[in-house]
Amino acid sequence: MTGLDNKPATACPALVKTLTKTLAKVTSTITAAFPSLKVRQTARQQGFRVIGSDWPPVRAMSEQAVVSNPAATTSRVVSGPEEATFDGHVVRSTSVISKTTGLVWVKATFVKRQHTMAPSRAFTTAFRRLASVSTILQRPQHRCISAYGYEQAKVLAIQSLGEPKDVLHLHGHSISPPHGDLLTVRFLASPINPADINQIQGVYPTKPTFTTALGTSDPIAVGGNEGVAEIIAAGSGVKGMQKGDWGIMKKQGFGTWRTHAQCKADELMVVKDKSGLKPEQVGTVSVNPMTAYRMLKDFVRLKEGEWFVQNGANSGVGRAAIQLARLWGYKSLNIVRRREQGMAELKKDLKSLGADAVVTDEEVESKGFRDQVKELTNGGREPIRLGLNCVGGSLVNSMAKHLAPSAHMVTYGAMSKQPVSLPTGLLIFKDIHFDGFWVSKWSNENPEQKEACVSEVLDLTRQGKFKDVPMQPVTWDYDTKQDELVQAVQGTLEGFRSGKGIFVFGKT
Ligand SMILES: NC(=O)c1ccc[n+]([C@@H]2O[C@H](COP(=O)([O-])OP(=O)(O)OC[C@H]3O[C@@H](n4cnc5c(N)ncnc54)[C@H](OP(=O)(O)O)[C@@H]3O)[C@@H](O)[C@H]2O)c1
Structure with a gap:
């Protein structure tokens, strides 16, 4: 029997001391190696959370392997190896960090045993107990990782x-x-x-x-x-x-x-390049800006100085359309719902993005609107060749009346839940085209263009040209x-x- 035999687990001070020392070293080594992690001096005090034992039953106490960890397939050593002797046993401990999970643990290996007999259960228990309180650390980015590196997710x-x-x-x-x-x-x-x-x-x-x-x-x-x-x-x-x-x-x-x-x-x-970008900007680039981008480019080849008209102009898509149009030299006539409060601020806000004109839905449906359009478009010499609709209902008719012959009205949403009904004259005599656009379908069919589009908008965002x-x-x-x-x-x-x-x- 070894000197450790028959002792309760807590009564292995030499072993506890050795591995605790190793842990302290691990912590300071990690602090030095990963300053951004801001690891403080001891695991428990520093945002590291001890979340349970990842210490599988100590395998047969062979000369080589004492500890194994399935999450340790790709890991790198952050401290050690260092050796300590107690009761005639020599234990070599190395601390490693898993590249896949970010978990840190101590690997301990017997390099020399005093006796030919396998270590006792008390010895094994001491190892496990120590491991359960000391070696499973969590990165301070507050990931919740269970034993064996399972990420805890919520949906x-x-x-x-x-x-x-x-x-x-x-x-x-x-x-x-x-x-x-x-x-x-x-x-x-x-x-x-x-x-x-x-x-x-x-x-x-x-x-x-x-x-x-x-x-x-x-x-x-x-x-x-x-x-x-x-x-x-x-x-x-x-x-x-x-x-x-x-x-x-x-x-x-x-x-x-x-x-x-x-x-x-x-x-x-x-x-490819996330520098200078916030998650909120990247997280909202692939639907609305993309929709605006494609609708401005894919239905009509607008020339610089030509107009498009859109409703829902303060929506995500609408705001993107205003800004892209401004960058590409197109003019925008923007329609928003009239509101009791904040109307002036909203108009000002959209104009600051580059809107050429902002009007309410009520103005569009009023009698004087034709004259207003004439004035805006230099007596019709600057044609409105594209309409974008995400609202539906009678407003679409009122918009379509001001489109130039052969223009396109693209519907991409139905916020009012009202159907679009069209006067046949617009189809027959003015050859207005009514189209629909769905970014999901477009993205699935054009993955490379989608990637290029995303990069372009993110570049503009980074440069402060796209808000x-x-x-x-x-x-x-x-x-x-x-x-x-x-x-x-x-x-x-x-x-x-x-x-x-x-x-x-x-x-x-
Ligand atoms: N087809 C596509 O591929 C595609 C892609 C992206 C978005 N969309 C569609 O585009 C629309 C806008 O999306 P978003 O993400 O840009 O929206 P958003 O930023 O959430 O803004 C919603 C817009 O809808 C307006 N709105 C809300 N309820 C309305 C109502 N009852 N009548 C008229 N307008 C109303 C809001 O105006 P107020 O401020 O006046 O409430 C606001 O302008 C949605 O219908 C969406 O499904 C389609």
Whole structure:
């Protein structure tokens, strides 16, 4: 029997002292190696959370391996090895950090044993107990990682279609460390767009993706279609992407109202240069600015100085259209809903983005509007050759009357839920074309152009030439309550909002 035999686990002071010393060294080594982590002097005091034991049963106490860890497949040594002797045993301890999970632990190996017999149970228990309190550290970015590096994720999901307040619920699940071509990503910002609500209500052409892969017995679907996520771990087969990169999902329907996700590397479009950008800017680039961009370019070849007219001009798409048009030399006639308060401020706001004219829906439907248009367009010499409609109803007719012959009116939304009815004369005698545009379809069919478009808009954003929409951020931490998140989604249905709802992920 060794000197450790028959002693209770706590009575192995030499071993405890050795590994505790190693831990202190690990902490200071990490602090030095990763100053940005701002690790303080001891694990417990510093934002590191001890979240349980990742110390699997000590394997047969062979000369070589005492500790193994499945998450340790790609790791690097951050301190040691150093040796300590107690009761005739020599233990070599090395601390390592996993590249995939960010977990830190101490690997201890017997290099010399005093006795030929295997160490006792007391010795083994001492190892485990020590490990459970000292070696599983969490990075201070507040990731919740369980034993073996499983990421703890939360999703805002539905089990059936309906009103968001009735069907959305928060669901928690874990994500295993990625392998092969898989990535684990942490979401940074995900907007709440009108189409997301329509999808939950079941009135959108694409249905949410229901699955049982998130650990539920009945299928659920995660809400949201847009957002930006950071890669926090990558499988060994992933090429050209790395931890810390930001990406947006290539296709709609992934479900972006979630703290974390696992996806295939080819599902993510990496943002090549994230410098100078906020997550909220990257997280809102792929739907609204893209829609505005394509609609201004793909239906009519507007020449510099020519006009387009749009309703819903203060929407995300509308604001993007105003700014892009300004940069490309087109003029914009912008229609917003009349409101009791804040009308002058709204007009001023849109003009500051580059709007040439801002009018209310009531003005457009009034008798004097024709003269106003004439004056704006230099007596009609600067034709309005494009119309953009996201509202519907009679307003579209009133807009279409002012279009030049052979112009296009592109419908991309139906905020008023009113149908568009057209006077046949506009079709027959003026040859006005009525088209529709859907960015999801366009993006799926043009992945490369989408990437180029995203980079272009992000470059403009970085240069201060493209401003983000006003936002109403909702912070989503790991412990944020379901009600708060659901309320944010439901609130998006209200009109006259001061900003777009967006989940900004904090301590997840
Ligand atoms: N087809 C596509 O590919 C595509 C892509 C992106 C967006 N969209 C659509 O474009 C529209 C705007 O989206 P967004 O994300 O830019 O919106 P957003 O930023 O959330 O703004 C919503 C806009 O809708 C207006 N609005 C709300 N309720 C209205 C009502 N009952 N009648 C008239 N206007 C109303 C708001 O005006 P107030 O300030 O006056 O309330 C605001 O201008 C939505 O219909 C969306 O589905 C379509």
